[in-house]
Amino acid sequence: MTAASTPWRFVTPIWPVLAVLVIGAALLSGPFLSPANIAAVLQQGVITGIVALGMTIVLIGGQFDLSTGATVMMAAVLALLLNPADGTSTVLAILLPVALGGVIGLVNGLAVYRAGANSIVATIGMQFLVIGAVLALVSGQHVRADNMSEMFVSLSRARFLGIPYSVYIFLGLVVALSIIMSNTVFGRHVYALGGDIEAARRAGVKVVRTGIATYMISGMLAALAGVLIASLVGNLDPTAIRGYEFPALTAVVLGGTSLTGGVGRPADTAAAIWVIAVITNVMTILNYQYPVQLLVQGVVLTAAVAFYSWQRARS
């Protein structure tokens, strides 16, 4: 129960790391602290961040969701295909992808919690199933939406105090999920699942229902991230948006969520997202390309896993 009773314990190792990185980045490159760049860093983390929040909830419950990257792609393509030109179609273009994301989460949840499937392999299978289905739907072609409504575009483009709306959506989700995870019965049950699933079952937690709910949250959040991408670009090559699950997983693990479940906080995942966003931003300013960034992410993930497993072995 220690995990569930301390979700608001404030300083976890990721926060000092974030502070040091921000100071370091500011000292290294002058333009880093310009308002435009700060807004860019905040926005850079939003899409991956929303995906990572959902994966955090699933992982606190002790399971993995690697189908999220495919769900992001599905939602982005579907939102554009629904062509959000007027009020009704805009609402549909937001709600339908999110609902379908929930359905994907439901199927994952049933497979993992009902049938007892290995969550990593099952959700990788789901990832390829969804990517294949989406590419088949659009025959691998670009999708574009003409005359997107003001409202749909404003989701990611409009700014309040110089910061895009999507950043506020992300912050709102962080706060909401933090409250849900630490102050509600559902949240405590998720921590219980990840702590010891057998004990949770004996204590009367509805294991299957709670577990399925974590996957549905993850699927819906990933879909929301996809809708935000659609609103930002309006025109996309489906094969180009993929692989979101990996940076998101890196952030989840970097934020200190235990790979065996029961430990973790949405706010720490957000801090880790900004750590990665700052690193990526500085690497982009210093002109390092995607492959090197991929390599660095792999190293960061390995180092984070090693650090936390060492820390837990010590205590």
Next chain:
Amino acid sequence: MQITLSPMTLRLFVKPPLIPLLLLATFVDGFWSLGNLRTLAESISTDGLIVAGMTIVMIAGGFDLSVGAVMAMGGVAAVVLLPYGIVPAALGALVAGGISGFLSGTLVTRLRINPFIATLAMMVMVRGATLAYTDTRPVVGLDDTFLALGGGDPLPYAFLIMIVVMLAAHVLLYHRPWGRHAYAVGADERAAQMTGLKVNRLKIECYMLSGALAAFAGMLLAARLGTGSPIVGEMTPLTAAAAALIGGASLRGGEGSIMGALCGLLFVGCLINVMNLLGVPSYYQRMTIGGLLFALVVVEGLLQRARPR
């Protein structure tokens, strides 16, 4: 009425339904043509090396998601080292794969990281390094001896190599102490440790074997394609896992066999081949492999739940 089937019948007709699939394939134009059988043999030979490695890792209770990235790295390494001769090229690929397997194994054993996550991280690092080194472009550097390796008449050399590797792996697993130890470690790691087996060392050796085989497969693929591409192998870990699972390996370790894996490999290979012949777009193939893997782990989960403990 209880119907009992011999293990061999079960393997060929039901799990996987290999013979029914082959009979159905007869109705597909050109399946039994010599040209197509050669294509089939070529396509399963590189995957076959990887399936052998994956099966061994799974028997010892692990998993290797990095095989696709290591395959790409092996192909690139071989082509880059080709100017020094074909033997250094092959050795270079094997060593690169072995090192990556050693790192995976070390992450899994010494740092006690979940094998899926450890090899996922390894996959991303190897892929990133390969892409960075090649600047995301295929490397070329053709050499007649090397290209000849991609040919072979009447049977492709790669296919013969795959058969030899499968036989060696079978002997290793069934007739050498090392193989029996691998089963013991996968079935019950603590018990194996208590009987004095060097569990960590054995697991690292399994990952090194898988890495070296994947890199060697990458070299054979490069010889067939005439180029070392840094982007090949995205689907490979899925296909290999599906073949191994169909062949009786389990995600919990201690189960599986090379003969089973061979049947699984043939099944998946024929499935993809038939879809190619029917002109099914690659998206549907991706869907099929993904759906197959999803269904396999669901069935495995249900079976394990039903089994008394």
